[in-house]
Amino acid sequence: MTMLFLAPKLKGDSWLKHIRNQDTGIDLRVWPEVGRAEDVIFALCWQHPLGELKKYPNLKCIASLGFGVDHILRDPDLPAGVPVTRLVDPGMIAAMSEYVLAAVLNHTRQFDLYRLDQTQKKWAERIPKRPQDVRVGIMGMGHLGADAALKLRALGFAVAGWSRTAKQVEGVRSFAGDFDLDPFLAQSDILVCLLPLTPATQGILNRRTLSTLPKGAYVVNAARGGHLVEEDLLEAIDKWSGRFKNRSDFIDAAVRDCIARTIREETNARDLVILNDEADRLNEEATDVLPYQVIP
Secondary structure, X not given: OEEEEEOOOOOOHHHHHHHHHHOOOOEEEEOOOOOOHHHXXXXXXXXXXXXXHHHOOOOOEEEEOOOOOHHHHOOOOOOOOOOEEOOOOHHHHHHHHHHHHHHHHHHHOOHHHHHHHHHOOOOOOOOOOOHHHOEEEEEOOOHHHHHHHHHHHHOOOEEEEEEOOOOOEOOEEEEEHHHHHXXXXXXXXXXXXXXXXXXXXXXXXXXXXXXXXXXXXXXXXXXXXXXXOHHHHHHXXXXXXXXXXXXXXXXXXXXXXXXXXXHHHHHHHHHHHHHHHHHHHHHHHHHHHHXXXXXX
């Protein structure tokens, strides 16, 4: 079988090594060194040049190297009738759930406010939101959404899920279809978007959906930028800026938070160098001492 690795923006060394280890009989080619286009029957893709896939007349399968397939479906010259598959990897599912949990806890435990206080060198005691008092709504209940929902439920959050078709996940309230979207949004104190990007979900985080959320809602877009209408988000920030007087104060706080984080990372990096140097010195001392130890 002739397989084409068509991912110009990825470093493919690791992919190629493991694919060849799985089957040494695969004729694996790396774009743009394609050879005869007629030989290619399987394409591994990530952010391929538009129009490239139509050049392979005997193509039988197009496989995404990630969870999403929007980068493939955006190609207006996608070969008709060729199946499109995607990667489903437990490690990627776990990583996304970790990201979602971190974002939710950052909000409910008010870590963003504590970091802001740090930049101002002040201490203010804050009362965290209890998980059982916070309703989390997840848009997209596929592999990623279902796993994140279960882990949030394990922490005590009230979790609901919305998708195009009904999905049953234990302990998670299910909403489905256009009819259920507004009721789902109205009960989401924290909204997490994990939808695939399709023509139907493009711009789904817009003025109407954002305005349907409860006052003070928190939005986590862990999906694609194309889901969000940025102008509508800025309008919502102006309307529901909470502790900030206006958008400028909100953005100023975000910038200061970013600067503080950068300084903290640089400090941690310097500390790590010092610790590593000290560890090396201690290891050398231990090596000198060990030969003289007496073991009874």
